[in-house]
Amino acid sequence: MLRLPLLVRIASRLVPGHQRTEWREEWGAEYAALQSAREEGVDGLPGAASFALAAVVQAWWLFREGWRVDGIVQDVRYGLRTILTDWRLTSISAVTLALGIGANGVLFSLVNGLMFRPPAAVQAPDGLVQLGRSYDAAPRWDNFSWPAYRALGEQVEALEGVAGFASRSFVIGDGSASEPVMGQYVTGSFFQLLGIAPAAGRVILPSDAASPGAGRVVVISHRQWLRRFGGDAGAVGSALTVGSESYEIIGVAPAGFTGVESLGSEPGVWIPVSQYPPRDGVDLWTSWGLSWLTVLGRLDSGQTETELEASLESASRYLRQASSENLDIRVIYAGGVGLDPEERAEAAILTGVIALIAALVLLLACANAASIAMVRAASRQSELNVRLALGAARSRLFRQMMVESVLIAGMAGLLATPIIGLSDRVLSALFPFTVAVSLTPDTRVYLVLALMTLAAASVFGFAPAWTASRQEISFGMRLGRQGGRFGRRMRDGLVVSQLSLSLALLIGALLLGRSVINAREADPGFNADDVRTVFLPLGASGRYGDAETTHAALAAMLGQARETPGIAAAAVSTVAPIAGGHPRASVAPEGREGDRVEADVVSIGEDYFHALGLGIVRGRALLAPEVERSDVVVISESTADLFWPGEDPIGRRLSGDPGWEVVGMAADAKMRSLRVNPRPTVFFPISGEELGTVALHLRGPTGPPSEALARGVAAGMDPQLPMSTIHLRDAAEASLGETQVFGLLVGAFAGLAIALAVVGLYGLVSFDASQRVREIGIRRALGAPAASVVGLVMRRVIVITSIGLMLGSVLGVAVSNALRGMLFGVGTSDPRTLVVAATTLAATAILAALQPALNASRAGVVSSLNA
């Protein structure tokens, strides 16, 4: 017979198996006919290429038709039927998969909202860049001063325009309708640069912010518009009290617009930057040294990033010449808005951790679904055998089983959809951070959901389908055994993967659990138990512009508080331990500029250390008259160790103009979080400072003062002030947030993983024993003791468990490394944790296997020989 051309032979693989031989023979005859017709010189014969192409097209058509008519519909119908028959097993598969897919989907919503989705309502967000201020000697990402912002607008030619904003908290509304909201001071170019079209009225324009003090107008957010004005267009033109001043509402931002910062609270008002409150002693509009404007720009059309870099370089040179304070300044940029580069790095780490856990959970769910599919295939062995014996193509059986996997995964995907739909609530319940952007899932999230579902289906469906469709017919029919070596390896592999995933998750859970316990037991260094802190938004209320009267009012209130029964001590500071922000400043010992470090800073009033139970190790606390001065400080022990190791810091000076004298050294305390070890801290006197939010600390004699009492004390100064209070112990607990949340999550998943592994192992051993019933019977009949039969079965269990544990400890290292940032008082490769986890799991595995092994050894010899 004539040999078919290679292309046609390849194409013949497309033809469904039962037609393939005949197809090849037919084409052999056609080629022979073509050849002889050519020899006879017949006219109108097709060329070799078009002939071969015709064969390929025909083969492709048969292939497609084979899939279509050969019963995808039939497979789906049949698949649904078997899934319903086995509904117990299949629903376990579907639910575990839904959990895995749901966890991944929720995570992806977070990543999507924070990192992928462009800010809402912004036009052409791709062209936006954020600008940052750095210094050659100390690289960083910082904001700009007003003169620097103006210079950027003129100097950076690659940008079509620049805009700036500064976030701040405000108190808006009058009396009982007043509430604290986040807001932003924006440059006149802000809304235009972003291309924001107002929902009503107009946006802030350059003319509104033309000169300092100009434009007492406000744009309110869509949400505020609905809340305060019920969406009434008459709101535009009416007045809104912001702080203590009345502003005219000129417009409403479009729905969904939350500015261009993803983290933090959603802004409720936008006010022209020209309204920015003046600061004592510095002129905001001329001072180069300040850092208060976040700056973004829009690339000119046709400009590339290379051109932007070049023009930023020349802008940097310009800034250096413009002021001596800009000695080695460098303007840097990052594409897009939402998160700045530092936040992006942090988000990437956090996301990495969650992604790893979520991926492990999905893998685990797949492994579980795969073992269930194996079990189902085993129980359908005879059916598959009959179909094979009757001539069903193996590819057809494979397809049938894959269709079932896709159906189960599809059910899981459907179950996961509502979980993912609630992503924003799930995330805000789980994680202790506020985001301004919406985390509601969009098309992209659902697309990823669909992809994950398909991926899961192929991961868990492939092995069982392959095994089941590959078995030998006669072997299978006679003994009812399934799978052969390949199937056996597959089952072992699944149990190994379940064991190793369990171990990895267990290690993670134990590390996190120990961190929580360690952190909770560790002394924070201050009295968190007895102190309640009240936050007073003095700056935002706008009524406390004058420093002198403000300090007098505070002093009067503190005086009253100390007389109040139930309050043992009272003090104020600008930042509360743990609960507040964590401002930093760079400090250096006088005369040693090279030793400059970033220290945590807090400004404190009289009696601060006493009220918070912070120990003074050396020297003294700030005295009442000293909080009126601005040239003395107390430093923490670790600051002293850093600057003057082994020496007495009292009487030393910190560099500055005119500098500060160290009068006391306080014990180190965890001012940031229970999880973070004490950092160098400097306590400045609160005097003369412009006050934003003031933290009032009230310590009770035993236990914290009641919330009502605390509020009453603060109301003594200003009953109009909206305020919030917190028990410092709660703040301390909350600072363990992520560790605790992740501990619970990982712990729950570890529990699930172990349960699934136990079920898997139990099933494996029972199955194995049932396959070897004959062999065991013969051994027993020949006099083998029951113990040796148990040993026989258990030997395999021990091998499988050991492999699982080995792989698991490798995976565990990855998990604990990912969790590094959340651990406290325990290393990432803690041998004790590893041993405890491995022993627990090994013991559990052996217990799970022992029962079926004993059953096998106890089976009657005669009955097992007859099996």
Add this chain to the structure above:
Amino acid sequence: MPRSLGISSLRLLAAVQGGQAYGLDLITRTGLPAGTVYPTLARLRKARLVKARWEDQRKAEADGRPRRRYYELTPEGEAQLAQGMERVAQASAALKELAGDSGA
């Protein structure tokens, strides 16, 4: 076959009715390209308008070539062909009439 047959399918059916039809033979007789003939044959077979029959092995051996696969019409195929011819005839008559009207 739900849709009415196209001209190429009808030409093939007609050629098959001529008898003793195999692929290459149908190409030379209809003048259709190979890339149309073979896939259309597969399609017509799927629709059960034609059926395939293997040539007698001894006959093929006597001629010194591999046995061919001959196609012949099924009753359904014959009916479809008749219907199709009728349709074409009607269409052609309608066209002639139109051409006659405008030409006159």
